[in-house]
Amino acid sequence: MATSNQRTDITPPEACGTSLQNDVHNQTIALKTTQKDSHASVLTKDVLEPRIGMEFDDDEKAYQFYNGYARQVGFSVRKQNMSRAKNGIIRARRFVCSKEGYYKLDPSDKTSTCSRSDVRTGCHAHIGIKRLKNGRYCIHRFVPEHNHPLVSSRKVHLLRSQREYPNARKPSSEDVFSACTSSSCTSHFQGLRQFEMQQGDAVGMVHYLQKRAAKELGFSFSMQLDAKDQITNLFWCDARSRIDYYYFGDVVCFDNTYKVNGYDRPFVSFLGTNHHKQLVIFGSGFLYNDSVESFNWLFQTFKDSMSGNAPHLILTDEDENIVKGVEEIWPDTVHRYCPWHLYQRTVKNLCNVFQAYPGFDIELKKCFFECETENEFLVTWQKLVSNYGLVDDTWLKGLYENRRNWCLVYRHDLFHADLHNTLKNERMHALIKSGLHHERDIFSFFKRYERILKDKRYSEIEADYGAAHLANPMPLSRLLKQAALAYTRPVYEMVAKEFELYVDCVIDNCGADGTGYVYEVTNVEKKITGYVRYEPCTDALSCSCKN
Structure with a gap:
C-alpha cells in the first residue's frame, strides 16, 4: 500500500504492566503497576494411558475410557470396524483417531470438483479390544502416536466425540474468555456485580477499573475527570x-x-x-x-x-x-x-x-x-x-x-x-x-x-477450530487449490470469487509503450475494460483501475 507509515513491533501484552492515567483539572496523575503471572507454571494432571491387558465390562465402557483419554490428550475418537460372532456378540473392535485413513473420491461421480483428503491425515493412533472368555473386554493393541497437531484444552470440547462426552459441558463464554487471554485473567464482572456505585459514577468507575487492572495482566485504561468529579473522557483495552x-x-x-x-x-x-x-x-x-x-x-x-x-x-x-x-x-x-x-x-x-x-x-x-x-x-x-x-x-x-x-x-x-x-x-x-x-x-x-x-x-475460537479441522472445498484449479490450503474459508471464498472474474476476462496485447508493454483486459460478462502496464526493467505491474 502506498504509505510511508511503518508498523513496529508491539510489546507482547503478556509483558505489559497495567497503567491508569487520570487528567484531573489538567493535571496528569500516572499510576503504574506490574504484575507477575501467577499461572506461569501450568499444573498438569497425570494422563491415564491405555495399557495392554486393561479390562472393561463391555465395549462401550472401553470406548468411554479411550474417549476420556482422548479428551485429555486432545483428539477425537471414531468407532471403526468390528468383528461379530454368529450369535451377534462383538468379538473384537477398534477405536481410532478421527483423522485415521483418507477420504476417497467416488470415481463414478464425474461432477465432483472437491476433495476432503486433507481433513484426515492417515493417523494410526488407536486401541484394539477383544472379548475374553469371561465376557469382559481387554485392550490387546494400543498405538499412542499421532501424525497431526493435537487440540488444546480450550478447544477440545469442539471435537466431535467430545461433544457427547458424558461429563462434558460446552464452556460458557466466561470459561473461554479466561482461556483466550492471559492465564492470570479472571471473570471481570463477577467483581462488578458485587460492587455498587454508591460513591458516584466517577469514583465508582475508578474503583472498578483499578480492581480489574490489578487482576488482569495487560489491561489498561485512561480517563479524564472534571472539577465536579465527573468522567469526561474514558478509554480502555485489554491484552x-x-x-x-x-x-x-x-x-x-x-x-x-x-x-x-x-x-x-x-x-x-x-x-x-x-x-x-x-x-x-x-x-x-x-x-x-x-x-x-x-x-x-x-x-x-x-x-x-x-x-x-x-x-x-x-x-x-x-x-x-x-x-x-x-x-x-x-x-x-x-x-x-x-x-x-x-x-x-x-x-x-x-x-x-x-x-x-x-x-x-x-x-x-x-x-x-x-x-x-x-x-x-x-x-x-x-x-x-x-x-x-x-x-x-x-x-x-x-x-x-x-x-x-x-x-x-x-x-x-x-x-x-x-x-x-x-x-x-x-x-x-x-x-x-x-x-x-x-x-x-x-x-x-x-x-x-x-x-x-x-x-x-x-466465536473466533470456534472458527479457528473449524479452519484447523474442516477443510476448504478442494477445486480442480491448481491456483485455487493452493489458496484453499492457505486461507480460512471466508478469505478463500473471496479469492474464489476473484478467480471466477478472472476466468471471464479476455486479454489483448496492445504492444510496446515506451519502456513497457500495455495489455487490454476485458471482463466479457460485465463489459468492463481496463489496461495493465508491465515494466520489464522493474518487473512492476500497474492497472488503470487503481489510478
Whole structure:
C-alpha cells in the first residue's frame, strides 16, 4: 500500500504492566503497576494411558475410557470396524483417531470438483479390544502416536466425540474468555456485580477499573475527570485487544455512532476484521463531547496503548473534528469516510423516502457498495436522484460532493480488508444499542459490552477450530487449490470469487509503450475494460483501475 507509515513491533501484552492515567483539572496523575503471572507454571494432571491387558465390562465402557483419554490428550475418537460372532456378540473392535485413513473420491461421480483428503491425515493412533472368555473386554493393541497437531484444552470440547462426552459441558463464554487471554485473567464482572456505585459514577468507575487492572495482566485504561468529579473522557483495552491489533490493525474503523442516553456521552470503539472476517474490538471509550480536543485525546491514548503503531488506513464518520484529530495524531495514515456509516446516516436522513419507495434501498446500496468503476457510479447516482426527485436534496448533494472521500470506486489501490462488508453483516450494533436504554446506567452497559466481547472471542475460537479441522472445498484449479490450503474459508471464498472474474476476462496485447508493454483486459460478462502496464526493467505491474 502506498504509505510511508511503518508498523513496529508491539510489546507482547503478556509483558505489559497495567497503567491508569487520570487528567484531573489538567493535571496528569500516572499510576503504574506490574504484575507477575501467577499461572506461569501450568499444573498438569497425570494422563491415564491405555495399557495392554486393561479390562472393561463391555465395549462401550472401553470406548468411554479411550474417549476420556482422548479428551485429555486432545483428539477425537471414531468407532471403526468390528468383528461379530454368529450369535451377534462383538468379538473384537477398534477405536481410532478421527483423522485415521483418507477420504476417497467416488470415481463414478464425474461432477465432483472437491476433495476432503486433507481433513484426515492417515493417523494410526488407536486401541484394539477383544472379548475374553469371561465376557469382559481387554485392550490387546494400543498405538499412542499421532501424525497431526493435537487440540488444546480450550478447544477440545469442539471435537466431535467430545461433544457427547458424558461429563462434558460446552464452556460458557466466561470459561473461554479466561482461556483466550492471559492465564492470570479472571471473570471481570463477577467483581462488578458485587460492587455498587454508591460513591458516584466517577469514583465508582475508578474503583472498578483499578480492581480489574490489578487482576488482569495487560489491561489498561485512561480517563479524564472534571472539577465536579465527573468522567469526561474514558478509554480502555485489554491484552487480547492489543494482540488483535498487532495482527489485524492495518485497517481500523473508528465508530462513534452510538450515544448513551441519559448521560449524553458518545460511546466509541476502534474496530477491525480478523482472518475469519469477524469483527474484532481493539479498544473502546466514552467521550463527553465531540470537540477536537476530545478526539485528539482519544486518538493519542489509543496510539499510546498500541505502542505508537498507527493503522495504514482508518475509516471514520464524516466529521470535521474527527478529520482534524486524525491529521494531528496519525499524519501518515490514509483517512477515508466509512461507507457503511454514511449509508446508515442516509437511512436516518431520508427515512420518509425509504418508507414511501421500497426499491429505493436497493438502488442506494448499489451506489454505496456495488459499483466497480467511476462511470458506473456516476450513472447510477444520477439515475437514483432523478428517479426519486432528490436532485436538490441537501444531504445527498453533500455526499456527492465528498464522494472521493468515501466511494469505493475511487481508491482501488487501498487495502480495505473488506471491512465495510464485515460491518454490514455484524449484529454488534443492535446488541450495543439495546444496552444503552435510557433507563440503564453505564454499569448496565458495561455488563452487556463485556458479554458481547466474550461471545465474539468465543466465536473466533470456534472458527479457528473449524479452519484447523474442516477443510476448504478442494477445486480442480491448481491456483485455487493452493489458496484453499492457505486461507480460512471466508478469505478463500473471496479469492474464489476473484478467480471466477478472472476466468471471464479476455486479454489483448496492445504492444510496446515506451519502456513497457500495455495489455487490454476485458471482463466479457460485465463489459468492463481496463489496461495493465508491465515494466520489464522493474518487473512492476500497474492497472488503470487503481489510478
